[in-house]
Amino acid sequence: MPRPRSLWRWPRRLLLGLLALLLLLGGGIAGAVWWTLPASDAALRLPGLSSRVTVTLDQHGIPRIAAATEADAAMALGWVHARDRLFQMELLRRGASGRLSEIAGSATLRADRLTRTLGLARRAEADLAALPAEARALLEAYAAGVNAWIAARGRFAAPEFLVLGAPEPWRPEHSLLWAKVMGVWLSGNWRTELDRARLAAILPPETLRDLFPEDRSAGRPDLAGLGAESLGRLAAALPRFPEPGTLPDSASNAWAVAPARSASGGALLASDPHLGFQAPILWYLARIDFADGRFLAGATSPGVPLVVIGRNADLAWGFTTTHSDTQDVFVERLSGTDAYETPEGPRPFAVREEVIRVRGAAPVTLRVRETRHGPVISDLEDGPPGDRVLALAAANLAPADTAAAGLLALNRAGSVAAARAAAALITSPSQNLMLADRQGRIGMILTGRTPIRRAGDGMAPAPGWDGSHDWTGWIPFDALPHAEAPASGVLANANNRPAPPDAAAFLGAEWPEDWRFRRLAEALGARPSHDAAGFAALQRDTVSPFARTLLGPDSALRRASRPDGIAGAARDLLLGWDGDVRADRPEGLIFNAWVAASGRLALAAGGVPDGAVRPRSGFLLRVLSAAGEGGPWCGGDCPGLASRALEAAVADLATAQGPDPAAWRWGRAHVARFDHPLLRALPGLGPLTGLAAPTGGDEWTVMRGGSRGAGPNPFEHVHGAGLRLVADLADPDATFAVIATGQSGHPASRHWGDLLPLWRDGGMITLRRAADAIGGRIRLDP
Numbered sequence: 001m002p003r004p005r006s007l008w009r010w011p012r013r014l015l016l017g018l019l020a021l022l023l024l025l026g027g028g029i030a031g032a033v034w035w036t037l038p039a040s041d042a043a044l045r046l047p048g049l050s051s052r053v054t055v056t057l058d059q060h061g062i063p064r065i066a067a068a069t070e071a072d073a074a075m076a077l078g079w080v081h082a083r084d085r086l087f088q089m090e091l092l093r094r095g096a097s098g099r100l101s102e103i104a105g106s107a108t109l110r111a112d113r114l115t116r117t118l119g120l121a122r123r124a125e126a127d128l129a130a131l132p133a134e135a136r137a138l139l140e141a142y143a144a145g146v147n148a149w150i151a152a153r154g155r156f157a158a159p160e161f162l163v164l165g166a167p168e169p170w171r172p173e174h175s176l177l178w179a180k181v182m183g184v185w186l187s188g189n190w191r192t193e194l195d196r197a198r199l200a201a202i203l204p205p206e207t208l209r210d211l212f213p214e215d216r217s218a219g220r221p222d223l224a225g226l227g228a229e230s231l232g233r234l235a236a237a238l239p240r241f242p243e244p245g246t247l248p249d250s251a252s253n254a255w256a257v258a259p260a261r262s263a264s265g266g267a268l269l270a271s272d273p274h275l276g277f278q279a280p281i282l283w284y285l286a287r288i289d290f291a292d293g294r295f296l297a298g299a300t301s302p303g304v305p306l307v308v309i310g311r312n313a314d315l316a317w318g319f320t321t322t323h324s325d326t327q328d329v330f331v332e333r334l335s336g337t338d339a340y341e342t343p344e345g346p347r348p349f350a351v352r353e354e355v356i357r358v359r360g361a362a363p364v365t366l367r368v369r370e371t372r373h374g375p376v377i378s379d380l381e382d383g384p385p386g387d388r389v390l391a392l393a394a395a396n397l398a399p400a401d402t403a404a405a406g407l408l409a410l411n412r413a414g415s416v417a418a419a420r421a422a423a424a425l426i427t428s429p430s431q432n433l434m435l436a437d438r439q440g441r442i443g444m445i446l447t448g449r450t451p452i453r454r455a456g457d458g459m460a461p462a463p464g465w466d467g468s469h470d471w472t473g474w475i476p477f478d479a480l481p482h483a484e485a486p487a488s489g490v491l492a493n494a495n496n497r498p499a500p501p502d503a504a505a506f507l508g509a510e511w512p513e514d515w516r517f518r519r520l521a522e523a524l525g526a527r528p529s530h531d532a533a534g535f536a537a538l539q540r541d542t543v544s545p546f547a548r549t550l551l552g553p554d555s556a557l558r559r560a561s562r563p564d565g566i567a568g569a570a571r572d573l574l575l576g577w578d579g580d581v582r583a584d585r586p587e588g589l590i591f592n593a594w595v596a597a598s599g600r601l602a603l604a605a606g607g608v609p610d611g612a613v614r615p616r617s618g619f620l621l622r623v624l625s626a627a628g629e630g631g632p633w634c635g636g637d638c639p640g641l642a643s644r645a646l647e648a649a650v651a652d653l654a655t656a657q658g659p660d661p662a663a664w665r666w667g668r669a670h671v672a673r674f675d676h677p678l679l680r681a682l683p684g685l686g687p688l689t690g691l692a693a694p695t696g697g698d699e700w701t702v703m704r705g706g707s708r709g710a711g712p713n714p715f716e717h718v719h720g721a722g723l724r725l726v727a728d729l730a731d732p733d734a735t736f737a738v739i740a741t742g743q744s745g746h747p748a749s750r751h752w753g754d755l756l757p758l759w760r761d762g763g764m765i766t767l768r769r770a771a772d773a774i775g776g777r778i779r780l781d782p
Helices: 009-036 070-097 101-118 120-130 132-155 172-185 190-202 204-209 226-239 403-412 416-423 515-525 532-538 545-550 565-575 587-607 617-624 640-657 684-691 757-761
Strands: 042-045 052-056 063-067 251-257 270-277 284-290 294-301 307-312 315-321 326-333 350-356 366-368 388-394 430-438 442-446 451-453 470-475 490-493 671-674 691-694 705-707 715-719 725-728 737-741 772-782
Touching: 009 120, 009 470, 063 070, 070 101, 070 120, 070 132, 070 172, 070 284, 070 294, 070 772, 101 120, 101 350, 101 366, 120 172, 132 172, 132 403, 132 532, 172 403, 190 204, 190 326, 190 388, 204 617, 251 315, 251 430, 251 442, 251 515, 251 715, 270 307, 270 430, 270 705, 284 490, 294 737, 307 403, 307 725, 307 737, 403 416, 416 430, 416 442, 430 490, 442 490, 451 757, 490 515, 515 532, 515 545, 532 725, 532 772, 545 617, 565 587, 565 640, 565 737, 617 640, 671 715, 671 725, 737 757
Parallel strands: 042 772, 063 284
Antiparallel strands: 052 063, 052 772, 251 270, 251 490, 270 715, 270 725, 284 294, 294 307, 307 315, 315 430, 326 388, 350 366, 430 442, 451 470, 671 691, 705 715, 725 737
16 A cells, blocks of 8 residues: 655755755855955966066065066056955945945945035046156056956955946046045044034033133144024034044054164154054055165055055155144125125036935935035035035145155155155145154154135134135145254154144144143153164053043042942042053043043033034043133032042943942953944844954053944944054164054955954064065066
8 A cells, every 4th residue: 555645745845955055055155255265376467567576475465575666566566455455445436436325325325425525536537637647657557457356356356246246447546536535534624613613603602612622732743603503404414433434533643763762773663543443454564675676665555556654775654644724614605596706706606416326226416516615515414505605625625636646756765855855745635744764864744735824714614705714825835844853853743733833834723632742752751762662562552641630639530529339439440540541450441431421511511512512631621620610511510520420420331341340341341343344234244254352542542542432332442543563764674563454355364354463462563575474475477
């Protein structure tokens, strides 16, 4: 008798078939991702090379490029940049061209609208044509190297392109977009103008002066009438960090000592630029050796065919942002619907339409208007006022930007004098160029175009219709406050004022606080002689002069009565603290939480709208330090406010860290995070590809640990030194550097995050000519 067939036979077969299909699909995806990983050893032809180029990869994937000419080196660098970081380069050009929304959807629409309004891509195209022939040739060689990788790999050029499709060819002008983006985000004065104008409409003058205290620093690198409602809408329309395509407030450190202050007998230089964290980090380490004995070593940035921060055989250089006021907002009065008033009469707007394609949504058409001062930024606002508009004048948007030619000349320079000539060509952004050469000379040279104003100090929006505040030209390069060969043998800058307030050249009225500079002055002055190891250690210094000052004898917290319970225990820890913001101690966490809570209470007492401004240290000192000065912000009782703020801060911290303040740790909350810009938003892949490390330091320490400041993780470390570099000019092999992630932009690569432990623990890699260990060999033939 035949056996009855099971009712589950076909469903079981179907399930097995679906499982097999899923396994095949998963295997196919894994295979495709694996295929996007670049080979460590390769030999290929690169048409356009003049002779063979060899690329030796060390154990961290850092290339040593041996080339005969600059053009050959640029082509090879373009190829290895594309090999390791092509998707990062894709985001660079999309972000600067206002095309992020094509792949990211509406989340990046505000950033795209702003970028299109500023017209960065159009200006880069125009600048390319104005560059010297040799600079254009170098950009073209670099683009050829990038495109050789794209042509060979197509959509397998990086894992992200498996979904996005094969990348478009790289063009020479795309390399100019890097400086355009840096020019926008490293010069944010126009946003401060708008914030101040908005608050001026609702707060009395004395309150405004407290919120934006006058800078009183010495400025020495040598160590011896607008509507608040409308402006509020415009502020809401502008992208702000940490939104995609944005950067936080900028900060960096750089210093140098002459041979008389150096243990090696050669000049020393240190540079650690501070930018927003991401994975991979902005920087890519490399060394390039030429057949004639010249070399370059240091940090490149994918998309740029030159060393941005580093050295050659005779010169080392680094950068910090000057914070010169190179942006002004002009109020333009309308004349009819399509024109605005000028001293010569009505003038029509220059108008163009920009179409922004948005993934998953309809395209957005943006009507961009420009005045004689610059693009109309108030058109970004929903419901702009009908009788006036706001236009942005910005030095980095001015035509004939020759920054690329200047960086090329800097890479070639063999002395501080030659670097000064190169700096004159770096028209944007405004930077302090720290220098040290093999002859023993050190210097700090200001770069970038700084406007001369007919009137005013650039602190608030100015009338544009009458020409009274127009820019009349640029401060002559030689009139900028450069510093060379100081008697002290030491130069340093940490974004503090680079020249005294009474200097002949007016650079601006406002500057970041100089706490990091004070600590550098203290540390560098404490020792008669320095070495590279000491410089690297100083880059990781976590002592806060601000904390020491705020908790000094005049501290409002010391004058307050000791509260009961854990708030009292937290107060005892703070008042007995030496100001070292260590990751493995609780005091940095208590201090930062207390300062944030004090600022919120004081601003609320002063009638400042929530979120309108982030309190500066000068304001906090007025409220929490000097006796009596902060009374209006404390209701007459600053010790009471300090105590209430501590109790509120401690209550919040106890929820996350437990009931014993002595067991709290700054490093648990102050975690440096490096996330892939797209994968971080995908369930499963975000945590799988993200990198993290507990860190010390905070906003006011040399090892700057800029925090998010709001949201569920307000102390998360999101901004700091993604690169640290030290160069000793006594030895051509003594170039020491580290980046915070890894060389690769491929999340499945072993070099995705292999440098993070070294960065976290203070280690450095020596960029000598011969790699310590070989990780791969690549031969590029003509």
